[in-house]
Amino acid sequence: MTGRQRTRTHSLSPSSGGIAAALMVIVALLGPARAQQVESFEIGLSTNEIAITSDFTGARLVVFGALDNADARLLRQQRYDIVVALVGPRRPVVVRKKERTLGIWINRGSETFNASPESYALASTRPLSDITRESLRVSLSLGIDDLRLNIRDPETVGAAMATEPVGQVIIGESAVDGEGDAVVNRDQYASALRRIRMESGLYNQSFGSVEFVSPTLFRADLRLPADLPVGRHTVRAYLFRSGVFIRGDSERLVVVKTGLESLIDDFATRYGFLYGLFAVALAIFTGWFGRIVFKRD
Amino acid sequence: MNLYLPIAEISVNILVLIGMGAAVGFLSGMFGVGGGFLITPLLIFYNVPPAVAVATGANQVIASSFSGALAHYKRGTIDLKLGGVLLLGGAVGSVAGVALFTLLRRIGQLDLVVSLLYVIFLGGVGGLMLVESIQSMRRVSGGGSGEFRRSGKHNWVHGLPLKMRFQRSKLYVSVIPVLGLGFLIGILAAIMGVGGGFIMVPALIYLLRVPTNVVIGTSLFQIIFTAAVTTVLQAATNFTIDIVLAFLLMLGGVVGAQFGAAAGRRLRGDQLRALLALLVLAVGLRLGFELVITPTEFYSISSPTGE
Numbered sequence: 001m002t003g004r005q006r007t008r009t010h011s012l013s014p015s016s017g018g019i020a021a022a023l024m025v026i027v028a029l030l031g032p033a034r035a036q037q038v039e040s041f042e043i044g045l046s047t048n049e050i051a052i053t054s055d056f057t058g059a060r061l062v063v064f065g066a067l068d069n070a071d072a073r074l075l076r077q078q079r080y081d082i083v084v085a086l087v088g089p090r091r092p093v094v095v096r097k098k099e100r101t102l103g104i105w106i107n108r109g110s111e112t113f114n115a116s117p118e119s120y121a122l123a124s125t126r127p128l129s130d131i132t133r134e135s136l137r138v139s140l141s142l143g144i145d146d147l148r149l150n151i152r153d154p155e156t157v158g159a160a161m162a163t164e165p166v167g168q169v170i171i172g173e174s175a176v177d178g179e180g181d182a183v184v185n186r187d188q189y190a191s192a193l194r195r196i197r198m199e200s201g202l203y204n205q206s207f208g209s210v211e212f213v214s215p216t217l218f219r220a221d222l223r224l225p226a227d228l229p230v231g232r233h234t235v236r237a238y239l240f241r242s243g244v245f246i247r248g249d250s251e252r253l254v255v256v257k258t259g260l261e262s263l264i265d266d267f268a269t270r271y272g273f274l275y276g277l278f279a280v281a282l283a284i285f286t287g288w289f290g291r292i293v294f295k296r297d
Numbered sequence: 298m299n300l301y302l303p304i305a306e307i308s309v310n311i312l313v314l315i316g317m318g319a320a321v322g323f324l325s326g327m328f329g330v331g332g333g334f335l336i337t338p339l340l341i342f343y344n345v346p347p348a349v350a351v352a353t354g355a356n357q358v359i360a361s362s363f364s365g366a367l368a369h370y371k372r373g374t375i376d377l378k379l380g381g382v383l384l385l386g387g388a389v390g391s392v393a394g395v396a397l398f399t400l401l402r403r404i405g406q407l408d409l410v411v412s413l414l415y416v417i418f419l420g421g422v423g424g425l426m427l428v429e430s431i432q433s434m435r436r437v438s439g440g441g442s443g444e445f446r447r448s449g450k451h452n453w454v455h456g457l458p459l460k461m462r463f464q465r466s467k468l469y470v471s472v473i474p475v476l477g478l479g480f481l482i483g484i485l486a487a488i489m490g491v492g493g494g495f496i497m498v499p500a501l502i503y504l505l506r507v508p509t510n511v512v513i514g515t516s517l518f519q520i521i522f523t524a525a526v527t528t529v530l531q532a533a534t535n536f537t538i539d540i541v542l543a544f545l546l547m548l549g550g551v552v553g554a555q556f557g558a559a560a561g562r563r564l565r566g567d568q569l570r571a572l573l574a575l576l577v578l579a580v581g582l583r584l585g586f587e588l589v590i591t592p593t594e595f596y597s598i599s600s601p602t603g604e
Contacts, residue, residue, distance in 0.1 A: 054301035055308075091600065096405045098595045104413075104588040107405045112601060192596035227306070261303040261541075268304060269536055276532025279356050279540050280525045283547060287363030290551030 040068040041247040043084065043220075043237045049254045052228060054261040058201070061086060061121070061222040065237055065249070068216050074241060075215065081124065081131040081240040082210045083142060084220035086253065088119030088202075089231030090151075095189040111189035113149040118229035120147055120197075122205035123220040132243045140238065140245060144194055144203045201225040230255050304539035305349045311545060313343070318357070318549025325361055325550070326557025327564075328573045331492030331520060333358040336546060338415060338580050345542070347408045351398070352537035353546070354490025355527040360547040361554060362492055362520040369514030376465040376511045379475065380518040383497075386476035387523035390483020395530040398487050402535065405599060412584050414489050419581030422495050427574035433567040466507045466515075474505060479519065486527045492520035495577070 043065035050061075063084050074080060092114045096107040124131065128143045141148035197203040202225050210220040220237075233253040239246050257265070268275045298311040317339055325332030333354045340350035369375050401407040457471030478500050482493035497516040501507040507515070532538040561569060 054303075055299070094405065094599050094601050096597050096599070098592055098597070100591075104409075105592055106409055107597070110405060189596065193598060196594065196596060196598055261301050264303040264540065268532065268538070268540075272533035272536055273529065275540070276529035276538060279532060279538050279543060280359060280528050282540065282544060283356055283359035283525075283528070284363050284521075286544070286547040286551055287360040288367065290360070290364050290554070291367050294552075294555040 039070050039080075039239065039241070039247060040066070041237070041239045041249055042066050043235065043249050043251060045235060045251050045253060048252060049256060050228075051256050051258045052230075053259045054257070056226060056228070058226040058228075059224045061224050063123075063220045063222065063235055063237070065218050065220070066216055067218060067239065070216070071241075072215075078125075079242045081126055081243075082218055082220070083122065083124040083128070083131065083238040083240070084210060084222065085120065085122040085142070085236050085238075086222050086224070087234045087236060088117045088229050089233065090115040090117050092116075093193065095193050097189065097192070109185075109189075111186055113190065113193065115151040116149040116193060117147065118202065118231070119225060119233070120144060120203045120205075121222040121224060123209035123222050124205070124207050125210045127207045128205075131240050132245065136245060142238065144198060144205055147194070147203070149190055149193065200227070202227070202229075228255055230257050300541070302345075302539050302542050304537065305345050305353075305542055307344060307346075309343070309345075309542075314542065314545040315549040317343070318546035319553035320549075321546075322361065322550035322553025323557035323560070324553075324573075324576065326554035326559075327561035328557075328569055330498075330573070331358045331362055331365075331494045331517070332550065333486075333491035333493075333524075334415070334419065334489070334495055334577070335580060336550075337411075337490040338584055340542075341411075342583070345539075347411050348398075348402055348535065348537045349539050349542070351411060351488065351490035352528070352531035352535060353539045353543045355486055355492075355524045355531065356538050356540070356543040357546045357550060358486075358490075358492040358524040359521055359528065361550050362517045362524065364551055364554060366514060366517040366521055369517060372514070374511050375514035375518045376463055376507070377518070379463045379466050379468070379507065379511075380515045382461070382472055382475045383479040383482075383515070383519040384522040386479025386481075387483040387486070387519055388526045390480035390485075391487045391523055391527040391530060392483075393480075394484035394487025395527065395534060397484065398531070399534055401488075403601070405597075409588075411489060412588055414485070416581050416585040416588070418485075418489070418496065419577050420585070422499070423574045423577030423581055425499070426570050427578065430567045430570035430574060434571065437565075437567060466511055468505065468507060470505055478504070479523070482519075483523050483527070486520075486523045487531070492517075492524055494520060 043063055045063060065082070065084070067080065067082070070080060092112060093116050094110050094112050097109040098105045099108040100106075101108065122143060128137060132142075134146070137143055137146040140146075194203060201223075204223050204225070206221070206223065209222075210218055212218045231254070233255055234250055235253055236248065236250045238248050256262075299308050300311050301308050317336070321332040321335045321339065324330075324335065336357055337350050337354040340354065341347050345353075366375065398407065401410050457473050459471050459473055460469055461472050461475075462469050478497070482497055485491055485493050485496065494513075494516050497520070498512055501512045501516060502509060528538060564572075
């Protein structure tokens with residue numbers, strides 16, 4: 001590894017650019033032989049924006065990707081695993097629990113998760129537990145069971161919602177899911193959140209849905225729910241070799257709503273007061289019109 | 298014919314909604330009530346989020362009240378002065394009600410409070426009406442007229458200060474109970490999505506001793522304004538008015554009300570009241586039942602603001 005370090009130091013000074021370039025060539029030549037294989041791993045989307053109409057009833061999203069420079073022997077032995085996930089926009093949610101009080105069911109306990117993805121669809125070559133160990137899944141926020149619902153620093157929540165990390169950097173959200181004694185209780189709420197969203201299809205995962213269509217090209221089938229939330233989604237792809245996470249890639253996908261309903265919704269949120277006045281005017285007009293049409297008195 | 302509602306964010310059948318509006322309109326025409334107390338629970342049963350059902354109910358009430366009030370205005374059966382004082386209280390009440398609504402929604406207790414209020418009010422009003430109408434029917438079979446009005450008798454309300462004269466209603470009463478009644482109706486309009494006629498009418502008759510012929514017109518007149526204030530406030534603060542939903546209900550409601558009014562003329566007053574009482578009780582029981590049975594899912598998800 002000394003060669004690589006020297007390269008970096010040299011490239012800082014412009015005068016020794018020639019030497020740095022020369023060393024880099026050497027590193028490039030030596031690299032693959034020494035550190036076995038450097039796979040290149042990339043995914044591509046045909047579009048970066050999905051416009052859904054009000055009668056959207058769900059869809060499939062096919063993500064294609066390329067795995068180049070893979071070790072042919074390991075590939076044959078199926079030691080490479082690929083996971084592709086579409087992570088919806090992260091927003092804070094409150095989960096409440098009903099308890100029977102004086103005979104009626106009342107919301108009593110509640111837990112807030114400050115950055116849970118509104119939707120999550122995952123496709124993988126094999127069940128996640130066969131791909132890699134639990135601790136790595138947790139640190140990668142991989143799979144519904146290990147999906148991160150919280151981001152530690154509330155200040156960064158806004159930033160995390162706006163800019164999901166793009167490119168190679170996909171680890172590094174500093175995060176925790178509950179601390180101290182409250183963890184067990186909090187876990188109940190977290191699993192309820194996962195369960196409710198799984199039942200509504202917002203969270204789904206399917207194994208064996210990433211397939212190699214050629215030795216270097218793979219495709220992942222993701223299932224998009226009918227009530228796919230609008231906002232910035234991130235498609236993340238993870239490459240594992242013999243249970244070790246080696247490379248990742250991600251692409252951004254923006255979901256927007258189109259049609260009259262979305263215009264109304266937009267107007268109602270932006271100009272609430274005007275919208276209210278309009279609603280009143282419409283009601284008065286309808287009432288008056290009904291009177292005219294059916295003159296009975 | 299399915300349609301996606303922009304604010305309620307659910308897919309609904311257009312014909313079901315127009316039919317629902319028509320059925321409630323028919324009943325409201327028949328009984329001379331706004332119908333908000335039926336629309337809101339029906340919407341909740343139809344899986345519309347309670348917050349949207351309540352706010353949209355208030356919007357729908359404007360249409361039916363306006364339609365009804367126009368007819369009363371032409372017949373001269375509205376006490377504008379009394380209505381004005383009532384709606385002054387009503388406007389303040391609806392501001393308070395919308396603030397309370399927002400707070401309840403944030404702490405996750407809105408659905409519960411809406412259901413509880415419905416159970417209490419529908420149960421109370423329905424029960425009283427049923428008892429009253431049965432007594433009245435007995436009197437009819439005993440040879441009476443079936444209608445009763447204890448005019449001239451005074452109660453504690455007439456001893457309060459700040460008296461004001463309402464010529465059309467032939468009343469000289471304190472403004473305190475009038476403002477107070479308006480205020481209460483305003484709060485109910487905001488939290489329950491009702492016009493409040495089912496409370497206003499008995500209160501005007503039994504509490505303030507307003508003559509029966511101006512009661513309904515005056516009640517409808519003030520409800521238009523209370524519901525309008527509520528609608529604008531809900532739209533501006535909670536974004537819960539679904540205009541598409543409201544319009545479909547109004548459409549059915551306006552048509553249904555005409556036929557209901559015609560049907561109502563063929564039934565006797567006490568029979569009408571007994572029928573309405575049974576209907577009110579049934580809706581109240583249905584909502585009460587929901588509160589008691591064990592839910593299939595104990596957990597629920599919402600955003601921190603309650604959306």
